[in-house]
Every structure is written in C-alpha cells, then in structure tokens.
Amino acid sequence: MKHGGRRERRPGGCSSPLAEGEELLYGIHTVREALGNPARRVLRAFATKNALNKLERDFRTAGITPEEVSPKELTKRLGEDAVHQGVLLFAEPLPEPTLADVAAEPGILLLLDQVTDPHNVGAMLRTACAFGARGVVTTRRNAPAMASGVLAKAASGALEHVPLVRVTNLARAMSELRRDHGFTLWGLDSDGEAVLDCATNVPERIALVLGAEGKGLRLKTREHCDAIFRLDMPGAIRSLNVSNAAAIALFALHQGRRES
Numbered sequence: 001m002k003h004g005g006r007r008e009r010r011p012g013g014c015s016s017p018l019a020e021g022e023e024l025l026y027g028i029h030t031v032r033e034a035l036g037n038p039a040r041r042v043l044r045a046f047a048t049k050n051a052l053n054k055l056e057r058d059f060r061t062a063g064i065t066p067e068e069v070s071p072k073e074l075t076k077r078l079g080e081d082a083v084h085q086g087v088l089l090f091a092e093p094l095p096e097p098t099l100a101d102v103a104a105e106p107g108i109l110l111l112l113d114q115v116t117d118p119h120n121v122g123a124m125l126r127t128a129c130a131f132g133a134r135g136v137v138t139t140r141r142n143a144p145a146m147a148s149g150v151l152a153k154a155a156s157g158a159l160e161h162v163p164l165v166r167v168t169n170l171a172r173a174m175s176e177l178r179r180d181h182g183f184t185l186w187g188l189d190s191d192g193e194a195v196l197d198c199a200t201n202v203p204e205r206i207a208l209v210l211g212a213e214g215k216g217l218r219l220k221t222r223e224h225c226d227a228i229f230r231l232d233m234p235g236a237i238r239s240l241n242v243s244n245a246a247a248i249a250l251f252a253l254h255q256g257r258r259e260s
Contacts, residue, residue: 023091024149026074026084028054033157034089035062040160044090046074051086083153093146097163099173102135103181108253109207110136111185113170113221115242116212118144122154123243124210129158131250137165137173142212174207174224183207185225187217188249190239192230196249200229202256208249210242 022043025034028051034040035058045066047055052068059066066087074084102109110128115121121136121144128136143166144151152159167173177183184203188196188210209225211217222228231240231248240248 021093023093023147023152024078025089025091025152026078026082026087026149027153027156028085028087029156030149030152030159031055031087031089032058033160034091035059035064037094037160039094041092042089043092046088048074048086055087078149082149094159097135097165099137099165099167099176100181102137102163102165103177103183103205105134106204107132107134107206108250108257109134109177109183110246110250111170111174111207111209112136112138112143113209113211113217114139114142114215115210116142116144117242118148118151119154120213120241120243122151122156122159124246125151125155125158125162125164127243127247127250129155129162131254133162133250135163135165137167137170137207139170140166140168171220171224174209174221177207178226181205185209187211187222187225187228188230188245189217189222189228190230192228194227194229195232196229196252197232198252198255200252200256202253204257206253206257208246208253210246210249213242 025031032055042064045064046069047066048071049068052066071086074086074088077088078084110124110133112121121138125136174185178185183205185207186209188208209217209221211221231245
C-alpha cells in the first residue's frame with residue numbers, strides 16, 4: 001500500500017522524506033528474512049553495533065553495507081513503542097501477487113474480512129507461514145498499511161515467505177476461488193453451526209475466512225461461505241482474539257488434512 005503525503009525524518013540525521021512506495025522493516029527476524037529474500041530490494045539500511053554483530057553475515061551475503069547508528073537514533077525515527085532491536089531497512093514493497101497466483105495449487109488460504117489491526121494480521125501471517133498456508137488475502141480498504149513496518153515486525157519475517165494478496169471486493173474474490181479454482185470456503189465464527197477440530201474432514205483446497213475484531217464476519221461474507229464453523233471452547237468466554245483463533249483453526253485444518 002502506498003504511503004503518500006506523509007513526510008518523516010530518516011535516522012542518522014537524514015531528513016529526506018519516506019518516499020512514495022517505500023516500506024520500513026525493522027527487528028532482527030524481520031530484517032534477516034528480508035535480506036535473504038531475492039525478491040526484496042533494500043534501498044537503505046541502518047543498524048546499531050550490536051545488531052551488526054548479529055546480522056553481519058546476512059548483510060554481507062546480501063551485498064549491503066548498513067550505516068551504523070545509535071539505538072536512540074532508531075527510537076527517535078520509529079517511536080518509543082517500536083521494538084526495533086537495533087536494525088532498520090528502507091525497502092521497496094514486494095511484487096504484489098494475484099489471487100490466481102495463490103490459488104493455483106491445492107492448499108490452505110486465509111481470508112481476512114476487514115481485519116485492520118496490523119499486529120493481528122502480522123501474527124496471522126506468521127502462523128500461516130508455520131502451517132504452510134499458500135497465502136493470506138485481505139481487502140485493499142479496511143486493512144493495515146504496510147509502510148510503517150508494524151505488520152512486518154509482527155509477522156517476524158513471514159511476510160517474505162507467505163504471499164499477501166489484496167483484493168478490492170472480498171465476496172467477489174470468494175466467488176472466484178470457488179468457481180475458477182475449486183476452493184471450499186469455510187467461515188469461522190463463535191456462532192458457527194459445526195465444530196472445527198482435528199477430526200474435521202478437510203477438502204484439498206480450503207479457504208478459511210475470518211472477520212474483524214468485534215464485528216466478525218460481515219453478512220455478505222457469511223453468505224458466500226459454504227459453511228460456518230466454530231471452535232469448541234468450554235470456558236466462560238467463547239470468543240478469542242482473531243489471531244489466536246486463526247492459529248487454532250489452522251492447526252485443526254492442518255491436522256484434518258493429514259488425517260484425510
């Protein structure tokens with residue numbers, strides 16, 4: 001997602017703005033995976049002495065010489081809340097995949113219905129990577145921005161491995177997945193008719209659809225699902241943070257596919 005109209009100070013005393021289309025990547029795991037991704041073009045790199053010691057081989061292999069800065073300089077650039085771990089990259093966005101790209105082969109897709117929290121989306125990307133999902137699909141609007149680096153940090157490097165597809169209309173994308181690529185679409189909701197667990201018979205091509213915190217799945221999204229499942233939770237609270245729910249559901253789908 002482009003980052004227009006916002007001027008930000010670079011670290012190391014450089015005052016040029018964050019350019020249109022640039023993204024920030026920070027954190028040891030995030031940067032290490034980005035440096036190892038041939039599709040990722042790094043424009044500038046900044047690191048503390050401690051971070052350089054940890055990432056020296058990665059920078060050398062990527063052919064990049066970072067500018068050494070102090071931790072305070074990175075904190076000033078990124079803010080007190082950013083756990084930068086002493087390293088920051090300015091990079092071009094990855095080539096944007098299409099829905100057809102991630103649907104070409106059998107597997108699991110994760111579809112997010114207007115999930116806007118970058119920490120949640122990043123956590124789901126990380127979980128999707130761990131369970132070998134083929135991709136994550138979000139809407140273009142009502143989805144987290146990429147430029148600030150918050151989503152990438154939460155994904156802890158998974159953004160370099162799991163394609164992130166952005167579509168204009170989720171319901172239309174769901175119809176395309178079913179019609180053109182043979183996917184079965186399962187929604188996840190606390191009021192679902194059936195329980196999703198490790199004994200569930202999982203189709204070869206499956207898309208799991210999750211809604212935003214609070215709102216859940218929109219009505220139109222629910223109508224495009226083939227079935228609505230719930231997680232079996234015996235406790236007093238029957239709903240989970242969406243990223244936690246996604247992790248449990250992906251585990252169940254993975255186990256179900258192994259058993260089928």
